[in-house]
Amino acid sequence: MTAIQVDLLIVGAGPVGLFGAYYAGVRGLSVAVVDSLSQVGGQVSAMYPEKQIFDIAGFPAISGRQLISNLAEQAAPYEPVYLLGQEARQLERVARDGQPDLLVVKTSSGQEVTAGAVVITGGIGTFTPRPLPAGEDFLGKGLEYFVPSSSEYTGKDVVIVGGGDSAVDWALMLQPIAASTTLIHRRDAFRAHHASVEQLKASPVKIITNAQVTQTTGDAQLEAIEIKVTGESTNQTLKCHKLVAALGFTANLGPLREWGVELHDNRHLVVDSAMRTNVSGVFAAGDITHYDGKVRLIAVGFGEVATAVNNAAVHINPDAQLFPGHSTDNQAPLPLSV
Numbered sequence: 001m002t003a004i005q006v007d008l009l010i011v012g013a014g015p016v017g018l019f020g021a022y023y024a025g026v027r028g029l030s031v032a033v034v035d036s037l038s039q040v041g042g043q044v045s046a047m048y049p050e051k052q053i054f055d056i057a058g059f060p061a062i063s064g065r066q067l068i069s070n071l072a073e074q075a076a077p078y079e080p081v082y083l084l085g086q087e088a089r090q091l092e093r094v095a096r097d098g099q100p101d102l103l104v105v106k107t108s109s110g111q112e113v114t115a116g117a118v119v120i121t122g123g124i125g126t127f128t129p130r131p132l133p134a135g136e137d138f139l140g141k142g143l144e145y146f147v148p149s150s151s152e153y154t155g156k157d158v159v160i161v162g163g164g165d166s167a168v169d170w171a172l173m174l175q176p177i178a179a180s181t182t183l184i185h186r187r188d189a190f191r192a193h194h195a196s197v198e199q200l201k202a203s204p205v206k207i208i209t210n211a212q213v214t215q216t217t218g219d220a221q222l223e224a225i226e227i228k229v230t231g232e233s234t235n236q237t238l239k240c241h242k243l244v245a246a247l248g249f250t251a252n253l254g255p256l257r258e259w260g261v262e263l264h265d266n267r268h269l270v271v272d273s274a275m276r277t278n279v280s281g282v283f284a285a286g287d288i289t290h291y292d293g294k295v296r297l298i299a300v301g302f303g304e305v306a307t308a309v310n311n312a313a314v315h316i317n318p319d320a321q322l323f324p325g326h327s328t329d330n331q332a333p334l335p336l337s338v
């Protein structure tokens with residue numbers, strides 16, 4: 001088991017957790033961010049990276065991918081430690097004389113993180129991609145569940161499986177750079193947004209409906225797939241270097257339910273106006289929280305996590321001020337006129 005110690009541990013690297021990492025840095029707190037996904041960005045990266053978001057303050061429109069990239073860039077100067085691909089599982093407490101307890105979180109990879117406080121920004125819980133059983137042998141060797149960046153798809157024969165927004169968005173995104181792009185969907189009708197489906201139909205993406213992947217073949221890397229189209233007697237073989245299974249996700253609060261935090265509807269964590277849970281040293285922000293009047297939006301989560309981290313800073317050091325100061329402080333004044 002590997003172990004690290006930080007001032008603050010953030011559970012969840014969605015947009016709210018990333019902004020929390022920035023605020024931890026502003027407060028001079030060392031910070032680690034754990035996420036069960038292999039990439040940062042939570043729901044935004046997993047479900048709608050190519051969509052424009054219109055309700056982020058100060059950005060009339062910004063793509064999901066750009067928002068997450070900006071948030072990571074904003075936190076980067078404070079060097080957060082990202083522990084990706086691991087789920088935060090157990091929470092233990094270490095009492096100290098005359099000081100607040102330390103919290104120890106153990107992850108699914110055997111990592112132990114000791115922190116002065118924990119902020120849970122776990123959204124709708126741990127996401128698990130719905131698997132594509134016929135492709136599991138090539139996971140990481142051609143089969144993927146996300147398209148974090150498009151560069152690896154240049155000049156490749158790409159097949160995307162699914163009928164939702166992610167499948168359609170990724171097909172549209174990769175088509176201009178891939179050697180070929182095929183979208184396979186097991187039904188006739190798409191769940192994706194109507195306008196995106198129309199764009200897809202007008203694009204060079206080859207669409208095969210009422211079809212399922214039955215087999216994947218290759219050597220070290222994926223080379224081809226076999227598909228069964230309903231009503232056809234023989235299976236088709238397609239050249240395929242990259243197979244993207246965009247079949248959706250299941251989400252589960254999972255181990256966080258065992259941390260002793262008061263739950264609402266068995267899915268959300270009850271917080272007070274300082275974003276404290278009932279467990280001392282454990283705060284929460286973003287989609288995972290519940291209080292009267294809660295609105296689940298990124299804009300709301302950003303405010304909540306600023307509150308959570310600043311209150312966590314005071315929990316860690318009771319002599320610290322709650323108010324962090326203004327980000328504009330300590331700058332040379334700009335000239336009034338040019």
Ligand SMILES: Cc1cc2nc3c(=O)[nH]c(=O)nc-3n(C[C@H](O)[C@H](O)[C@H](O)COP(=O)(O)OP(=O)(O)OC[C@H]3O[C@@H](n4cnc5c(N)ncnc54)[C@H](O)[C@@H]3O)c2cc1C
Nearest residue numbers: 012014015016035036042043088122123125126286287298
């Ligand atoms: C299709 C779609 C469109 C949307 N459009 C908008 C929009 O236009 N505007 C808007 O404001 N909102 C929109 N939303 C909602 C928005 O995405 C969420 O409000 C936002 O993602 C919440 O951010 P978060 O950081 O709280 O949680 P999430 O984005 O859910 O991130 C939580 C992260 O925590 C991780 N996690 C959970 N439990 C654990 C654990 N035990 N260990 C490790 N990691 C864990 C998860 O893997 C996940 O990565 C949309 C949502 C969807 C699905």
